[in-house]
Amino acid sequence: MGPLKGVKVIELAGIGPGPFCGMMLSDMGAELLRIDRAQLVQGGEFRNRSADVLGRGRRSVAVDLKHPEGVETVLRLIEEADVLYEGFRPGVMERLGLGPDVCLARNPRLVYGRMTGWGQEGPLAQAAGHDINYIALAGALDPIGRKGQAPVPPLNLVGDFGGGGMLLAFGILAALVERSRSGQGQVVDAAMVDGAAVLMAIFQGMRAAGFWSDERGTNLLDTGAHFYDVYETADGKYVSIGSIEPQFYAELLRLCGLEGEDLPEQSDRSHWPEQKERMAKVIKTKTREEWCEIMEGSDVCFAPVLSMGEAPEHPHNRARKTFVDVQGVSQAAPAPRFSRTPPEIARPPAAAGQHTDEALADWGFSGDEIRELRERKAIA
Numbered sequence: 001m002g003p004l005k006g007v008k009v010i011e012l013a014g015i016g017p018g019p020f021c022g023m024m025l026s027d028m029g030a031e032l033l034r035i036d037r038a039q040l041v042q043g044g045e046f047r048n049r050s051a052d053v054l055g056r057g058r059r060s061v062a063v064d065l066k067h068p069e070g071v072e073t074v075l076r077l078i079e080e081a082d083v084l085y086e087g088f089r090p091g092v093m094e095r096l097g098l099g100p101d102v103c104l105a106r107n108p109r110l111v112y113g114r115m116t117g118w119g120q121e122g123p124l125a126q127a128a129g130h131d132i133n134y135i136a137l138a139g140a141l142d143p144i145g146r147k148g149q150a151p152v153p154p155l156n157l158v159g160d161f162g163g164g165g166m167l168l169a170f171g172i173l174a175a176l177v178e179r180s181r182s183g184q185g186q187v188v189d190a191a192m193v194d195g196a197a198v199l200m201a202i203f204q205g206m207r208a209a210g211f212w213s214d215e216r217g218t219n220l221l222d223t224g225a226h227f228y229d230v231y232e233t234a235d236g237k238y239v240s241i242g243s244i245e246p247q248f249y250a251e252l253l254r255l256c257g258l259e260g261e262d263l264p265e266q267s268d269r270s271h272w273p274e275q276k277e278r279m280a281k282v283i284k285t286k287t288r289e290e291w292c293e294i295m296e297g298s299d300v301c302f303a304p305v306l307s308m309g310e311a312p313e314h315p316h317n318r319a320r321k322t323f324v325d326v327q328g329v330s331q332a333a334p335a336p337r338f339s340r341t342p343p344e345i346a347r348p349p350a351a352a353g354q355h356t357d358e359a360l361a362d363w364g365f366s367g368d369e370i371r372e373l374r375e376r377k378a379i380a
C-alpha cells in the first residue's frame with residue numbers, strides 16, 4: 001500500500017546505514033530483496049533475527065558472489081530491478097563484477113546507490129572508519145557537548161543514519177524521480193561525511209553570521225542557554241526544556257514560580273550560567289511526574305526525558321501508534337505517514353537465504369534453473 005509500491009530494490013547485505021536505507025524503502029512499500037552471502041547459511045537452519053529491526057521488510061536470497069554463476073544470478077536480478085544499493089569500500093563491487101558500468105549495461109534504467117563513509121574518491125576513500133570519525137571530519141562532532149568538556153558522540157545517529165542511510169534513501173528517490181523524465185538510471189554516491197556536513201548547514205550559517213561560537217556549550221542549542229537544556233528532577237530523572245521564543249520563556253518562568261522576579265534579559269548570554277544554576281535548583285524541587293503535570297501540553301516546550309523502554313508507553317506515542325510490536329520486539333512504526341498510501345512493515349526480519357527459492361522464482365527464474373544453481377553451490 002505504501003507510496004513506493006511496485007519499486008523493486010536489490011540490497012547487497014551490509015551493516016548500519018545500508019540496512020537502515022532498506023528499512024525506509026521497504027516501509028514505504030518497495031519490494032526489497034537482500035543478497036546475503038551463501039556462507040551465512042549453515043545446515044538449512046535460519047537464525048532468529050527478530051531483533052534485527054533494520055532488517056525488517058525484505059526477503060533474503062543467499063548467493064555465492066565468488067562463484068561466476070552467483071554473480072550472473074545477481075546480474076539477472078538486476079535486469080528486473082529499479083534500484084540496487086551497496087555499502088562496500090570503493091572498488092569492491094567492481095572486483096566482484098558488479099560495478100556500476102556492468103550493471104547499468106545490463107539495465108540502463110537502474111538507480112545504483114553507493115553508501116560509504118568517506119565517499120567514492122578522495123584521500124581517505126579507502127580508509128576504514130566509523131560514524132564517530134565521519135562526523136568528526138565533517139565538523140559535526142566538535143560542537144556537541146557541554147562547556148569545558150569533551151565532545152559527546154550522539155550515538156551513531158548523525159553519520160550512519162541521518163547523514164548516511166537517510167541521505168542514500170533521499171538520493172535514490174531523487175534519482176527515481178529524474179528517471180521518470182529521462183528514462184535513464186545513474187549512480188548515487190552517498191557519503192556519511194558529506195551527509196553529516198549537510199546536517200550542519202544551519203550551524204554553518206549561524207557561525208558565518210556571528211551567532212554561533214566555536215566554544216562548546218555556550219550557544220543557544222548546545223546547552224549554553226538555560227532555557228534550552230535538560231534538567232535533573234527530584235527523583236533522579238530528567239526533563240527537557242526548549243523555551244526559545246519570548247512567549248514560551250515567559251510561560252516557563254510562570255510555571256516555575258519565577259514570574260515577577262527581577263531577572264536578566266533572556267538573551268543576555270553573560271547571565272546564562274547563573275540562570276542555569278537557578279533553573280537547575282528549581283527543577284530539582286519536584287519529581288519528573290510532578291513537572292509533567294505542571295508543564296506537559298503547555299507552551300513551555302517541555303517533554304520528559306524517557307528511556308527507550310518508557311517511550312512506547314507514553315500516551316502521545318500510544319495514541320499516534322509511533323511504536324509497534326513485531327514478533328515481540330518494540331520498534332518504530334514506518335514514518336512519515338501518507339493520506340492515501342499508508343506505509344507498513346511488510347514482514348519480520350529474514351535469516352540469510354530464507355527466501356532463496358521463492359524470491360528467485362518470483363523474479364523470473366525457473367524451477368530447473370534454481371535447482372541447477374543450488375547443485376552448483378552458486379546459491380544457498
